[in-house]
Amino acid sequence: MNTLFSKTTKAVQNTYETLNCSGGSLIIYHQNQLAVEQYWGKQSNKEDAKNIQPHTKFHLASCRKTYVGFAVAYAVMNGYIDSIDDDITKHLPIDKQHPLYKGTTIRHLLTHTHGLKLHNDGVERVFKAGEDWGYQGINIDILSEILQFTTKKTIAQIVKEEVFIPLQFKETGWYNQFDDSFVEVIRPESQPHWTAPINIDGSGMNMYASTREFAKWGLLHLNQGMLDGQQVIDPLIIQLATSFQSPVLMNPDLPDNGFLWFVKNSPAQRSEIGEFVPDGSYQILGYTTVTLLVIPQENIVAVRAFNSFGNPEGYNYLRDVKDFGNNIMLDIKQAIGV
Template sequence: MLTGVGGVTAGITLSGTVAGIARPRSADDAGQQQRDSAAAEGDDHQREIASIVEDLLEDADVPGAAVAVVVDDEVVLSEGYGLADSETGLPAEPTTPFRIASVSKPVVCTAIAELIARGNLDPETPVQEYIDNGLVNWDEPVTLANLAAHTGGFEATNHNMWFPSPEDVGPLPEHLDPMPAQVRSPGTLGSYSNHGIALAGQSLAEAAGDPFAEAMAAVLFEPAGMETSSFAQPLPSAIDEVHATGEGGIGAAGRFGGLGISPAGAMSASATDMARFMLLHLNEGRLDGEQVLDPAAIDHSHQQWFTHHEAISGMAFGFAESRHGDTRVLRHDGASPASGFTSELRLAPEHDIGVFTAYNDNGLELDLADTVVEALLPDPSHESPNPSDPHRAEELPGSYRSIRHGTQAHDSLFTTTLNAPSIDVALADDGALLVDDGGGATRWVEIEPLVFEREDGSDRLAFGEDDDGELSQLFLGGTPSAFVETSWYQSTTLHGGALIGSLFGLGWAYNEYKPDRNREESRREWLASTRSDPDRLSSLMAHLGSGTFLAFLLLLLGYMTVGQTQYLVGYLTDPSSAFLLAYALPVIGVATTVGTVALALYTLLTRCWSPRRQLLYTLTALVLLGTATFLWYWNLLLL
């Protein structure tokens, strides 16, 4: 169970009676009474928020949490809960730094917006004007506006991201070289991109004339008095010594590892600092009576820079949009599987409300920030329209997959299976749209052609056409990544079935064609005899090919399920000798597949085998060919 450490500052002002003797009422007394009433109401507000937070955290299996809530330009809650470090018993304080993962992104974009307001950067200028052209490996110009809204057109990849230790992280440009492939035109479809935000961060560094971490400190952290905030890797000792420890991190002794593309998620900050950050956004850049950021920077940050459809929420400058009734909410979540932290940030500027939460536990889905925001905002009024036959109804059903995955990168299988969720769409008998994202179907009603609203009014989606006029695109409000209808050959079910079939087929072939030699015959003699004995040569090819492919697939599945963090580090960032050696397996598999297919064709043409042997060997050749095709499709044949 988590409990608050410290307490919520009450701030109660007592007046009106002294020693039980009533004073004559005057104008000053009336004004004081109003102030007392407001203070008491504010204190009740604080208690209500604190109660919501404590109730949600009470039964959660979370080591520690940092929570900040800002209302009407005041910090009503800035608190640490539970333990910053489970092993040492160090309590979480309001000033305890947590890794805030991808909530780093809107912080980086706020600093960029400040330099835009100063005239040092321009959101519509191609970023190659600001960065070393050695990083530029794409064809179509990409702007800061594209990068902040995740419409740069880059494929998703985890390359050069995670390192065993922050000490292993080098300068940001090293980890951006090479950039992921540009697989679509900028500004057309959104796809959440860690590397895109990192590239924007490098543009900030170039404009500021300092390395990225130092530029963030100079542009934002130091002027805002965010004393426990840093992107440095390793962290300054004063921050590192009191930092929360993530659960399940890849670093030694439970500490988090390094993040090569640091703007995407390497920021550490406390509840106290994030409260100050939210105040900047809710008070036009003012803090403690000082104008810390240009008001234009806040306007840039809150402006909508991209939406897939004018009827749905889109992207602000580093923030995603969502709606609570008629209220626009700016938001961002963060989760770091390799460092062991989860975070949430919500801003409702028109009501001067901000909520930040962070936990030293990865993958947590408490939705605490949303619960607090919803408790503070007016209850939304909503009347759902009656379902009716939607426009182009016959074209809507299908399976749609997020485009946040790789197509050319070596980890395309990883990003597709873990980062690219699918949505299944069907039609109900009454005309409602049934949308299932894996958690059960929800009902949506068409409110205008090809625009649907969830029956409870909490979200909207829209459909769009591709270049051929086919209705193959689905857009969720506030979701950076578009969803595209999958073709039959892209089906997860098909590829999952192909993988399972390959494993069984390879296992059978490996056993069926294992060498059968006499004890008196040495291994060298047996291998030498395969040169003149087609039967033995064919068995050797089938056995070796199935064995190498089988071993590689089992290793790959093991890393992607049991050892994901090791996969992220060892496979995608700094391959060890073992990883490099593992990739000799598919090379051998492909070579033996070619030999097996050639022998199958030769024996089929010469009819030198019995029908049964020919059938089994042809099936083996097809299994090997199918496995090689599967690995080729997912860019896994070569490291």
């Protein structure tokens, strides 16, 4: 175990032992050097399950939204979308329009301030766009439709062409067929096993990645589109996706967002980023508790991955994910004697 990040490693192992999961992993890059690579447990609860390995693919859940945000930033930088302050009705086909969409911008979708929600009878408006914050999956559905209409490509096609192929990613993608390199998402005994959608256009919750490739995705952001000395992605796309984009909200404790990333721009109480983590950092958390944190000020990329689904009773996910970043900062401060 790397002694520099001993507190963080122990904390992540404790989270692994707390969650309803069978396996976990942790990778930390510091100053672009691999500092920690740790794996725990097995890919499922089955007796013959394989150990968690470097190529094991974890379910990303909402962490996939970093790729959706990238696709939107790509569309903006390449002129397919004029402005994220455009009303979403400007970039949707007639058959995808809804009366409640009017007054909602792409910025609202990207920062969870759109106020829309899906229910059994269709779409409802929970609050006026730009006046509150709410985490609802409808924004991904609409962004997917906007991208297909404006670029004539799916999210998955954009990401494959712009990211997976140039970076030679072989362990990341949207999948509808699985082999023995995938974890089984562990749900409470009272619930059925996780089933992924058949659709692989990038709009669904069926994205998986190995911890090592997800960490490389973070490194690509830390280094403004460069990886292994090569400029792979336009740095302006990275900057756009990871910079503060939220509208001014009445409640200062609501989270700050970039292009679906959570960004550290204020001491907002409902932020998922730790109190000790410096401004300018950005993070994403999935329902499987997979987390990617980038701290540019300290040149750190950290990924933790588990195969849980949801939170066991008594587990405070917000406190736990905040402490993921806090422990990293405490380890850094201890190392320099602060």
